[in-house]
Amino acid sequence: MKLIPLLRAAIVVVFLLTSLSSYAAVTHWRVVKGPFYLQSADNAPDTSTTNWGIYGVVETDLPGDAASVVITGGNISGSIPYGFEDGEWNLDAVYPSKAALDAVFPSDASYSIILSGGTLGSVTQDITYAADAYPNTPYLTGADYSDCLALEALEPFEINWNNAGTTTTVSLEIYTGAQLDEGDTVFEIYSNNYSSVAMPWNLFVANSNYNGFIDFANADLQSGAGGFGIDGDVSFNTSLAFHIDTVNTAVDYDDFSGGTNSSWISFLSEPGKQFTPTNDVLEFTSGTGPDGDSVAWIYDTDALSYTQDWSVAVDLANHIDPSTLTIGQELYFTLVVGSDDLSYLFLLENYMQELYSEIFLGVDTNGVEDVFNASAQISEEQLSLKVSFDADTKLLTGAYSFGGDYIVLTNFPTADWGFSDSDTFIAALSCGTDSLAISSGELYADNFRIYGETALSNDVSRIELEYLRSYEYPDSPSNEQNNWYLIDVLSSYRVDSISVLTAAGDYVVLPDGSPAADVNNLQETSFEAEEAISEPWDPANDGDWTITFGFTDGTFRSTVVPFAQTNGAAIPVINKRPFFTAPVPLHAVVTNTSSLSVTFNTADTNANYVEISEWIEEDQDTEPIRFYSDGLSDVLGVAPVFDGPLSTTSAVIPIEEGEHEWLLSHGWARSDYNDDGIGYIVVKQTESIYMITITADVDGDNMDDDWELEFFGGTNVVNGGAEDDFDGDGFSNVEEFIAGINPTNSGSVFAVEEPGPSPSGFVINWNSVEGREYAVY
Numbered sequence: 001m002k003l004i005p006l007l008r009a010a011i012v013v014v015f016l017l018t019s020l021s022s023y024a025a026v027t028h029w030r031v032v033k034g035p036f037y038l039q040s041a042d043n044a045p046d047t048s049t050t051n052w053g054i055y056g057v058v059e060t061d062l063p064g065d066a067a068s069v070v071i072t073g074g075n076i077s078g079s080i081p082y083g084f085e086d087g088e089w090n091l092d093a094v095y096p097s098k099a100a101l102d103a104v105f106p107s108d109a110s111y112s113i114i115l116s117g118g119t120l121g122s123v124t125q126d127i128t129y130a131a132d133a134y135p136n137t138p139y140l141t142g143a144d145y146s147d148c149l150a151l152e153a154l155e156p157f158e159i160n161w162n163n164a165g166t167t168t169t170v171s172l173e174i175y176t177g178a179q180l181d182e183g184d185t186v187f188e189i190y191s192n193n194y195s196s197v198a199m200p201w202n203l204f205v206a207n208s209n210y211n212g213f214i215d216f217a218n219a220d221l222q223s224g225a226g227g228f229g230i231d232g233d234v235s236f237n238t239s240l241a242f243h244i245d246t247v248n249t250a251v252d253y254d255d256f257s258g259g260t261n262s263s264w265i266s267f268l269s270e271p272g273k274q275f276t277p278t279n280d281v282l283e284f285t286s287g288t289g290p291d292g293d294s295v296a297w298i299y300d301t302d303a304l305s306y307t308q309d310w311s312v313a314v315d316l317a318n319h320i321d322p323s324t325l326t327i328g329q330e331l332y333f334t335l336v337v338g339s340d341d342l343s344y345l346f347l348l349e350n351y352m353q354e355l356y357s358e359i360f361l362g363v364d365t366n367g368v369e370d371v372f373n374a375s376a377q378i379s380e381e382q383l384s385l386k387v388s389f390d391a392d393t394k395l396l397t398g399a400y401s402f403g404g405d406y407i408v409l410t411n412f413p414t415a416d417w418g419f420s421d422s423d424t425f426i427a428a429l430s431c432g433t434d435s436l437a438i439s440s441g442e443l444y445a446d447n448f449r450i451y452g453e454t455a456l457s458n459d460v461s462r463i464e465l466e467y468l469r470s471y472e473y474p475d476s477p478s479n480e481q482n483n484w485y486l487i488d489v490l491s492s493y494r495v496d497s498i499s500v501l502t503a504a505g506d507y508v509v510l511p512d513g514s515p516a517a518d519v520n521n522l523q524e525t526s527f528e529a530e531e532a533i534s535e536p537w538d539p540a541n542d543g544d545w546t547i548t549f550g551f552t553d554g555t556f557r558s559t560v561v562p563f564a565q566t567n568g569a570a571i572p573v574i575n576k577r578p579f580f581t582a583p584v585p586l587h588a589v590v591t592n593t594s595s596l597s598v599t600f601n602t603a604d605t606n607a608n609y610v611e612i613s614e615w616i617e618e619d620q621d622t623e624p625i626r627f628y629s630d631g632l633s634d635v636l637g638v639a640p641v642f643d644g645p646l647s648t649t650s651a652v653i654p655i656e657e658g659e660h661e662w663l664l665s666h667g668w669a670r671s672d673y674n675d676d677g678i679g680y681i682v683v684k685q686t687e688s689i690y691m692i693t694i695t696a697d698v699d700g701d702n703m704d705d706d707w708e709l710e711f712f713g714g715t716n717v718v719n720g721g722a723e724d725d726f727d728g729d730g731f732s733n734v735e736e737f738i739a740g741i742n743p744t745n746s747g748s749v750f751a752v753e754e755p756g757p758s759p760s761g762f763v764i765n766w767n768s769v770e771g772r773e774y775a776v777y
Helices: 004-018 098-104 144-148 705-712 733-739
Strands: 026-041 044-060 068-073 083-085 088-095 109-118 121-129 158-160 169-176 185-191 196-198 209-222 232-247 252-254 264-269 273-278 281-286 295-299 310-318 330-338 344-353 356-365 368-374 382-390 395-401 407-413 426-434 443-452 460-471 481-491 495-501 507-511 523-529 543-551 556-563 588-591 595-599 609-617 625-628 650-654 658-673 679-695 756-758 761-763
Touching: 026 109, 026 121, 026 543, 044 098, 044 109, 088 098, 121 232, 144 158, 144 232, 232 495, 232 556, 264 273, 273 295, 273 426, 281 426, 310 330, 310 344, 330 382, 330 443, 344 382, 344 395, 426 443, 460 543, 460 556, 481 495, 481 543, 495 523, 507 523, 556 679
Parallel strands: 026 232, 460 679, 588 679
Antiparallel strands: 026 044, 044 088, 068 109, 083 088, 109 121, 158 196, 169 185, 169 209, 209 232, 252 443, 264 295, 273 281, 281 443, 295 426, 310 382, 310 443, 330 344, 330 426, 344 356, 356 368, 382 395, 395 407, 460 481, 481 523, 495 507, 495 543, 543 556, 595 650, 609 625, 609 658, 658 679, 756 761
């Protein structure tokens, strides 16, 4: 893993240092030492997965200025080379612990960076590392981490982190992509003062993956005199990575990309004043006309019900400076919710006049406007307005945001509006000016969205997390085992992909699940991960897993599954390999029977269940036979809830004639419901396959052995062979077996009576026996 955040923090230094000596062939250099963390829970990084490393960079005017760059000193044996990539020389060495890093790169030591072989000749920069001065460990605070894993892309969002300390440089960067080392930068800040930042309102794209990096650094500026000729930075750095998965739960929205959708209805448009979808936003433009409602569009939707909760929101950008307005000039941009006949209107408005800009709430009843709550003066150029409805209290709520949480202005009762349960609200955008010309790009709206309480199609009913250690057939000389995760989802809409953040800090995206048979009108999808997730047999890796489902309807949903025991402890290790110890050997061929009594080796003492399932064909098995610990209850009907030892060592398996493969498993499992009400099953198990063939003819003479025992008293008696005629009636024994008659009684024969006439033709009669099928040709 690259120490990517160390690179991120270096960027700010580029601009600070290049200006000091623009003539230098080396334009930037830096050495950074410190730990790299991955956040896996709110308010804490995952210290169990820390990597320690040292990162260095040397940039020159031209690629040919050096043919090689190495670092020496400290406890380095010889030298360690820098690699050349993207026009710069990089040192990137990662170690599993601080002790391992310090063994090679101790602090309180001297080092040299040596350039050679290029147009610069041989250039050496001597540096010193002071005693350890690592800054605080960064982490997201509040509920930010949980929010990031299912972030509503169309809503304002603020990232908060812990105090970095007064002498520490802080950097935050957001990158696209699901992996830590890929993607393009979409946001970055560098400051000593920040502990939070409001994300720009149009930063994130719905249903996408991002990575965030926070760096705390204690930097020591060291002179480049006598070396590279430009000062450089030697620092102790602490870095954190976190993941962001964006969603879009809006039931209806318009981002004005490529125009507007057909749901907009223009009901007011004064001459010279208009809405125009331009540059993927909804722009307002006007000339210097008189006062009046200038332009308004209604959004035609049935989502704003009087009997269900909903919210409607829009992002606004106002680039007009109120200090440039003169007396008599004003403008407003309004989010409107009201009755269908427009006799009742609830207004949430950005209003501006000379030297003053505010957001206020108002109610318009039959043309009479009442401003009942106004905000303080604002100066931000971008904001989000949001109106929500509570169907229980019948209250409308107006709120606004500048990138962080919404600030509620007030609630307004609608009980007096006279709505019935069948009525719906309208939503509209309105904008107007008085004696003020608005040019393109100065005032516009974006991301109009409606969130509803109507049930979305991506409800998840159940998720199963299994870690499987599967062995080859018991008689396989290789005794090979395969390890993988099986993640099975039962949902009302097909799951297209899953991203997993494990308690061990592994983050992986699993696309292209395998659809299975539907279960009670729910759709089952299975995902397998072999090498992408850490080996979990060590209980130290157990804990909360965050699973994000990507549905084929383009929506996402995240939930946390405790991959642990009921008390939060690690799942016990399952070491034993399961196998049958019944007298029926592997691959045996046995006489037909309706059931088979088997025993199996005593389960691992940590196991709480044994399962036997018959494998019919790939991806399809019969209902398994399960044995759970004594007294266990089963919430979901699929796995036990409480922990406990297993005592069962035998089973009776129903079987039919033919070849059989039984999958024998034992392990630890439990089921329950998580905080989101989703049923889950967590499993660790070992398994192996047992094969057997059930036949009615052990001696291979095409006669059922039980039939031979019934009539001949054995399977190898004199005159009891297939082609013999035991009773001398002219029919061989195998022919009498096929006919189902007695081979020891010459009077027992299969005979067809002479056909007789009937009204429809003729009738054929014969003596039939149970267990045989007959055909007439």
